[in-house]
Amino acid sequence: MRRTTGRAAAAALALALSTFALPSALALTPRTESSAAVDGTSATRRAGTESRDAERTTAGSATAAADWELTWRDEFNQARGTKPDPAKWVHDRGGEPQWGNEEWQYYTDRKENVSQDGNGNLAISARRERLPGMENCPYGPCDVTSGRITTLGKFEQEYGRFEAKIKVPAGQGLWPAFWMMGNDIDSTGWPGNGEIDVMEIVGNEPSTLYGTIHGEGYSGENGPSGSVQRPGGGKFADAFHLFSVDWAPDEIVWRLDGVQYFKVTKDDIPAGSRWAFDHPFYLLLNLAVGGIWPGPPDSSTQFPATLLVDYVRVYTKA
Numbered sequence: 001m002r003r004t005t006g007r008a009a010a011a012a013l014a015l016a017l018s019t020f021a022l023p024s025a026l027a028l029t030p031r032t033e034s035s036a037a038v039d040g041t042s043a044t045r046r047a048g049t050e051s052r053d054a055e056r057t058t059a060g061s062a063t064a065a066a067d068w069e070l071t072w073r074d075e076f077n078q079a080r081g082t083k084p085d086p087a088k089w090v091h092d093r094g095g096e097p098q099w100g101n102e103e104w105q106y107y108t109d110r111k112e113n114v115s116q117d118g119n120g121n122l123a124i125s126a127r128r129e130r131l132p133g134m135e136n137c138p139y140g141p142c143d144v145t146s147g148r149i150t151t152l153g154k155f156e157q158e159y160g161r162f163e164a165k166i167k168v169p170a171g172q173g174l175w176p177a178f179w180m181m182g183n184d185i186d187s188t189g190w191p192g193n194g195e196i197d198v199m200e201i202v203g204n205e206p207s208t209l210y211g212t213i214h215g216e217g218y219s220g221e222n223g224p225s226g227s228v229q230r231p232g233g234g235k236f237a238d239a240f241h242l243f244s245v246d247w248a249p250d251e252i253v254w255r256l257d258g259v260q261y262f263k264v265t266k267d268d269i270p271a272g273s274r275w276a277f278d279h280p281f282y283l284l285l286n287l288a289v290g291g292i293w294p295g296p297p298d299s300s301t302q303f304p305a306t307l308l309v310d311y312v313r314v315y316t317k318a
Protein backbone atom coordinates (compact mmCIF):
# COMPACT_ATOMS: atom_id res chain seq x y z
CA MET A 1 0.00 0.00 0.00
CA ARG A 2 2.87 2.26 0.25
CA ARG A 3 4.41 3.56 -2.86
CA THR A 4 7.32 5.68 -3.78
CA THR A 5 10.76 6.73 -3.61
CA GLY A 6 11.61 7.37 -7.25
CA ARG A 7 11.25 11.01 -8.15
CA ALA A 8 9.13 10.18 -11.18
CA ALA A 9 6.82 8.12 -9.05
CA ALA A 10 6.48 10.93 -6.51
CA ALA A 11 5.68 13.44 -9.23
CA ALA A 12 3.11 11.15 -10.81
CA LEU A 13 1.62 10.59 -7.41
CA ALA A 14 1.41 14.27 -6.60
CA LEU A 15 -0.42 14.79 -9.89
CA ALA A 16 -2.76 11.92 -9.17
CA LEU A 17 -3.52 13.27 -5.70
CA SER A 18 -4.25 16.71 -7.07
CA THR A 19 -6.68 15.50 -9.70
CA PHE A 20 -8.28 12.47 -8.12
CA ALA A 21 -9.68 11.82 -4.70
CA LEU A 22 -10.74 8.41 -3.57
CA PRO A 23 -14.35 8.30 -2.39
CA SER A 24 -14.03 8.00 1.36
CA ALA A 25 -16.34 5.00 1.51
CA LEU A 26 -14.14 3.14 -0.93
CA ALA A 27 -10.95 4.17 0.80
CA LEU A 28 -12.17 2.91 4.15
CA THR A 29 -13.64 -0.36 2.94
CA PRO A 30 -11.57 -3.30 4.14
CA ARG A 31 -10.06 -4.95 1.11
CA THR A 32 -10.91 -8.45 2.14
CA GLU A 33 -11.08 -11.14 -0.46
CA SER A 34 -10.69 -13.97 1.93
CA SER A 35 -10.42 -14.39 5.63
CA ALA A 36 -10.05 -17.18 8.09
CA ALA A 37 -10.49 -17.69 11.78
CA VAL A 38 -7.45 -18.66 13.78
CA ASP A 39 -7.90 -20.68 16.88
CA GLY A 40 -6.85 -18.31 19.63
CA THR A 41 -5.68 -20.93 22.06
CA SER A 42 -3.31 -22.71 19.72
CA ALA A 43 -2.03 -19.46 18.24
CA THR A 44 -1.17 -18.12 21.68
CA ARG A 45 0.55 -21.31 22.69
CA ARG A 46 2.58 -21.32 19.51
CA ALA A 47 3.67 -17.71 20.00
CA GLY A 48 4.79 -18.45 23.54
CA THR A 49 6.95 -21.30 22.36
CA GLU A 50 8.64 -19.09 19.82
CA SER A 51 9.24 -16.39 22.40
CA ARG A 52 11.20 -18.73 24.62
CA ASP A 53 13.20 -20.07 21.70
CA ALA A 54 13.78 -16.82 19.88
CA GLU A 55 17.09 -15.78 21.41
CA ARG A 56 18.69 -19.19 21.53
CA THR A 57 19.50 -20.68 18.19
CA THR A 58 17.94 -20.69 14.80
CA ALA A 59 17.57 -24.42 15.05
CA GLY A 60 15.55 -23.91 18.21
CA SER A 61 13.01 -21.66 16.55
CA ALA A 62 9.67 -23.24 15.93
CA THR A 63 9.58 -21.52 12.55
CA ALA A 64 12.94 -22.78 11.36
CA ALA A 65 11.86 -26.08 9.98
CA ALA A 66 14.52 -28.35 8.61
CA ASP A 67 13.76 -27.40 5.03
CA TRP A 68 14.45 -23.68 5.57
CA GLU A 69 17.93 -22.19 5.66
CA LEU A 70 18.49 -18.84 7.37
CA THR A 71 19.89 -16.22 4.99
CA TRP A 72 19.50 -12.93 6.89
CA ARG A 73 18.42 -11.80 10.32
CA ASP A 74 18.36 -8.91 12.72
CA GLU A 75 17.60 -9.75 16.35
CA PHE A 76 17.82 -6.14 17.56
CA ASN A 77 19.67 -7.13 20.71
CA GLN A 78 22.00 -4.14 21.00
CA ALA A 79 22.09 -1.60 23.84
CA ARG A 80 19.23 0.79 24.50
CA GLY A 81 19.37 3.79 22.18
CA THR A 82 21.46 2.06 19.50
CA LYS A 83 20.24 2.90 16.03
CA PRO A 84 19.58 0.10 13.52
CA ASP A 85 22.72 -1.56 12.13
CA PRO A 86 23.79 0.60 9.16
CA ALA A 87 25.16 -2.50 7.44
CA LYS A 88 21.60 -3.83 7.28
CA TRP A 89 19.22 -0.87 7.22
CA VAL A 90 18.81 2.57 5.68
CA HIS A 91 16.46 5.27 6.95
CA ASP A 92 13.82 6.86 4.76
CA ARG A 93 13.34 10.47 5.81
CA GLY A 94 10.85 13.26 5.33
CA GLY A 95 7.16 13.63 4.73
CA GLU A 96 4.56 13.63 2.00
CA PRO A 97 4.09 13.61 -0.92
CA GLN A 98 6.84 10.97 -0.95
CA TRP A 99 4.67 8.25 0.57
CA GLY A 100 1.54 8.80 -1.45
CA ASN A 101 -1.22 8.15 1.06
CA GLU A 102 -1.81 11.60 2.56
CA GLU A 103 0.09 10.51 5.65
CA TRP A 104 0.85 12.95 8.45
CA GLN A 105 4.20 11.75 9.73
CA TYR A 106 7.67 13.08 9.02
CA TYR A 107 10.26 10.31 9.18
CA THR A 108 13.61 10.98 10.84
CA ASP A 109 16.71 8.90 11.51
CA ARG A 110 16.94 10.05 15.15
CA LYS A 111 17.12 7.48 17.91
CA GLU A 112 13.97 9.06 19.36
CA ASN A 113 12.12 7.65 16.34
CA VAL A 114 14.11 4.51 15.53
CA SER A 115 16.41 2.70 17.95
CA GLN A 116 16.84 -0.48 19.91
CA ASP A 117 15.21 -0.59 23.34
CA GLY A 118 17.81 -2.60 25.26
CA ASN A 119 15.27 -5.37 25.80
CA GLY A 120 15.88 -7.13 22.51
CA ASN A 121 13.58 -5.05 20.34
CA LEU A 122 13.74 -2.40 17.67
CA ALA A 123 11.44 0.47 18.69
CA ILE A 124 9.89 2.69 16.04
CA SER A 125 8.13 5.54 17.83
CA ALA A 126 5.69 8.12 16.53
CA ARG A 127 5.81 11.37 18.50
CA ARG A 128 3.90 14.64 18.59
CA GLU A 129 6.56 17.29 18.03
CA ARG A 130 7.51 19.80 15.37
CA LEU A 131 11.07 19.86 14.11
CA PRO A 132 12.60 22.46 11.80
CA GLY A 133 11.50 21.75 8.23
CA MET A 134 8.11 20.32 9.16
CA GLU A 135 6.15 23.56 8.91
CA ASN A 136 4.80 23.11 5.39
CA CYS A 137 3.65 19.51 5.29
CA PRO A 138 0.75 18.86 2.89
CA TYR A 139 -1.46 16.91 5.32
CA GLY A 140 -2.31 17.20 9.00
CA PRO A 141 -0.94 19.57 11.64
CA CYS A 142 2.73 18.96 10.74
CA ASP A 143 3.64 17.84 14.25
CA VAL A 144 4.13 14.06 14.02
CA THR A 145 7.54 12.39 13.67
CA SER A 146 8.09 8.68 13.14
CA GLY A 147 10.46 6.17 11.54
CA ARG A 148 10.77 4.04 8.43
CA ILE A 149 13.73 1.78 7.66
CA THR A 150 14.44 -0.41 4.65
CA THR A 151 17.08 -2.81 3.39
CA LEU A 152 17.22 -1.20 -0.06
CA GLY A 153 20.77 -1.59 -1.35
CA LYS A 154 21.71 -3.67 1.72
CA PHE A 155 19.71 -6.87 1.44
CA GLU A 156 17.35 -8.31 -1.11
CA GLN A 157 16.10 -11.79 -1.89
CA GLU A 158 13.88 -13.54 -4.40
CA TYR A 159 11.52 -16.13 -2.84
CA GLY A 160 11.77 -17.63 0.62
CA ARG A 161 10.30 -17.22 4.08
CA PHE A 162 10.17 -13.71 5.51
CA GLU A 163 9.06 -13.32 9.12
CA ALA A 164 9.02 -10.77 11.90
CA LYS A 165 7.88 -10.94 15.49
CA ILE A 166 6.17 -7.65 16.21
CA LYS A 167 4.04 -5.89 18.81
CA VAL A 168 2.08 -3.11 17.16
CA PRO A 169 0.88 0.00 18.97
CA ALA A 170 -2.83 0.68 19.42
CA GLY A 171 -4.50 3.94 18.52
CA GLN A 172 -6.72 5.63 15.98
CA GLY A 173 -4.73 6.80 12.97
CA LEU A 174 -1.76 4.51 13.51
CA TRP A 175 -0.62 2.36 10.59
CA PRO A 176 2.28 0.01 11.34
CA ALA A 177 3.61 -2.23 8.58
CA PHE A 178 6.15 -4.94 7.76
CA TRP A 179 6.40 -5.21 4.01
CA MET A 180 8.59 -5.72 0.94
CA MET A 181 9.02 -4.10 -2.46
CA GLY A 182 10.76 -5.00 -5.71
CA ASN A 183 14.38 -3.84 -5.88
CA ASP A 184 13.67 -2.10 -9.21
CA ILE A 185 11.72 0.65 -7.42
CA ASP A 186 13.88 3.41 -8.90
CA SER A 187 13.87 2.12 -12.49
CA THR A 188 10.44 0.50 -12.81
CA GLY A 189 8.60 2.55 -10.20
CA TRP A 190 5.60 1.59 -8.11
CA PRO A 191 3.51 -0.52 -8.50
CA GLY A 192 5.25 -2.28 -11.39
CA ASN A 193 8.14 -3.24 -9.13
CA GLY A 194 5.72 -5.23 -6.97
CA GLU A 195 4.84 -5.02 -3.29
CA ILE A 196 4.14 -7.71 -0.71
CA ASP A 197 2.57 -6.45 2.51
CA VAL A 198 3.36 -9.06 5.14
CA MET A 199 1.63 -7.17 7.95
CA GLU A 200 -0.59 -4.12 8.01
CA ILE A 201 -2.85 -3.20 10.92
CA VAL A 202 -4.78 0.06 11.03
CA GLY A 203 -5.73 1.63 14.34
CA ASN A 204 -9.45 1.73 13.67
CA GLU A 205 -9.47 -2.05 13.12
CA PRO A 206 -7.30 -3.23 16.03
CA SER A 207 -8.38 -6.86 15.76
CA THR A 208 -7.68 -7.26 12.03
CA LEU A 209 -4.47 -8.19 10.24
CA TYR A 210 -4.16 -7.59 6.50
CA GLY A 211 -1.85 -9.26 3.98
CA THR A 212 -1.81 -7.83 0.45
CA ILE A 213 0.05 -7.73 -2.87
CA HIS A 214 0.29 -4.89 -5.36
CA GLY A 215 1.45 -4.80 -8.96
CA GLU A 216 0.65 -3.01 -12.20
CA GLY A 217 -3.09 -3.42 -12.74
CA TYR A 218 -3.77 -4.57 -9.18
CA SER A 219 -2.59 -1.85 -6.84
CA GLY A 220 -4.13 0.27 -4.12
CA GLU A 221 -7.65 -0.88 -3.34
CA ASN A 222 -7.38 -3.49 -6.09
CA GLY A 223 -4.46 -5.37 -4.59
CA PRO A 224 -5.47 -8.96 -3.76
CA SER A 225 -5.78 -8.97 0.02
CA GLY A 226 -6.63 -11.32 2.85
CA SER A 227 -7.29 -10.74 6.51
CA VAL A 228 -7.65 -12.54 9.80
CA GLN A 229 -9.27 -11.46 13.07
CA ARG A 230 -8.10 -11.91 16.63
CA PRO A 231 -10.72 -14.05 18.40
CA GLY A 232 -13.12 -12.46 20.85
CA GLY A 233 -12.30 -8.89 19.92
CA GLY A 234 -8.70 -9.18 21.11
CA LYS A 235 -6.31 -6.55 19.83
CA PHE A 236 -3.08 -7.26 18.01
CA ALA A 237 -1.49 -4.56 20.16
CA ASP A 238 -1.95 -6.71 23.26
CA ALA A 239 0.99 -9.03 22.48
CA PHE A 240 3.82 -9.92 20.13
CA HIS A 241 2.78 -11.95 17.09
CA LEU A 242 4.72 -13.67 14.34
CA PHE A 243 3.86 -12.34 10.89
CA SER A 244 5.23 -14.20 7.88
CA VAL A 245 4.99 -14.98 4.21
CA ASP A 246 6.27 -17.94 2.29
CA TRP A 247 6.99 -16.62 -1.20
CA ALA A 248 7.43 -19.20 -3.95
CA PRO A 249 7.57 -18.79 -7.75
CA ASP A 250 3.87 -19.51 -8.19
CA GLU A 251 2.26 -18.54 -4.88
CA ILE A 252 2.58 -16.45 -1.74
CA VAL A 253 1.20 -17.72 1.58
CA TRP A 254 0.58 -15.49 4.63
CA ARG A 255 0.63 -16.84 8.19
CA LEU A 256 -0.20 -15.41 11.61
CA ASP A 257 1.68 -17.16 14.42
CA GLY A 258 2.38 -20.02 12.03
CA VAL A 259 -1.23 -20.47 10.91
CA GLN A 260 -2.04 -19.82 7.24
CA TYR A 261 -4.81 -17.28 6.61
CA PHE A 262 -4.31 -16.19 3.00
CA LYS A 263 -2.74 -17.30 -0.27
CA VAL A 264 -2.39 -15.75 -3.70
CA THR A 265 -1.38 -17.41 -6.94
CA LYS A 266 -0.92 -16.19 -10.49
CA ASP A 267 -4.61 -16.95 -11.04
CA ASP A 268 -5.58 -14.26 -8.51
CA ILE A 269 -4.34 -11.24 -10.48
CA PRO A 270 -6.35 -9.67 -13.31
CA ALA A 271 -6.13 -11.34 -16.72
CA GLY A 272 -3.44 -9.73 -18.83
CA SER A 273 -1.56 -8.22 -15.89
CA ARG A 274 1.98 -9.18 -14.99
CA TRP A 275 2.91 -11.22 -11.91
CA ALA A 276 5.38 -8.80 -10.29
CA PHE A 277 6.98 -11.31 -7.92
CA ASP A 278 9.79 -12.93 -9.88
CA HIS A 279 12.77 -10.81 -8.89
CA PRO A 280 14.48 -9.78 -5.61
CA PHE A 281 12.60 -7.73 -3.03
CA TYR A 282 13.87 -5.64 -0.09
CA LEU A 283 12.31 -5.25 3.37
CA LEU A 284 10.59 -2.29 5.03
CA LEU A 285 9.42 -1.55 8.57
CA ASN A 286 7.56 1.63 9.43
CA LEU A 287 4.94 3.30 11.58
CA ALA A 288 2.80 5.67 9.56
CA VAL A 289 0.32 8.06 11.16
CA GLY A 290 -2.82 9.30 9.43
CA GLY A 291 -3.50 8.87 5.75
CA ILE A 292 -6.27 7.72 3.49
CA TRP A 293 -6.67 4.24 4.92
CA PRO A 294 -6.41 4.64 8.74
CA GLY A 295 -7.78 8.18 8.85
CA PRO A 296 -6.33 10.80 11.19
CA PRO A 297 -5.40 10.32 14.85
CA ASP A 298 -7.88 11.74 17.33
CA SER A 299 -7.86 12.91 20.93
CA SER A 300 -7.80 9.30 22.12
CA THR A 301 -4.56 8.46 20.29
CA GLN A 302 -1.65 8.12 22.71
CA PHE A 303 1.79 9.48 21.78
CA PRO A 304 4.49 8.41 21.74
CA ALA A 305 3.18 5.28 20.05
CA THR A 306 5.74 2.53 19.62
CA LEU A 307 6.08 -0.40 17.24
CA LEU A 308 8.32 -3.10 18.76
CA VAL A 309 10.15 -5.61 16.55
CA ASP A 310 11.75 -8.55 18.36
CA TYR A 311 13.37 -9.86 15.17
CA VAL A 312 13.27 -10.12 11.41
CA ARG A 313 14.44 -13.39 9.88
CA VAL A 314 14.67 -14.47 6.25
CA TYR A 315 15.12 -17.99 4.96
CA THR A 316 15.49 -19.75 1.67
CA LYS A 317 14.38 -23.24 0.74
CA ALA A 318 17.21 -25.55 1.71
Ligand SMILES: [Ca+2]
Binds near residue numbers: 077310311
Ligand atom coordinates in the same frame (compact mmCIF):
# COMPACT_ATOMS: atom_id res chain seq x y z
CA1 LIG B 1 15.22 -9.64 19.67
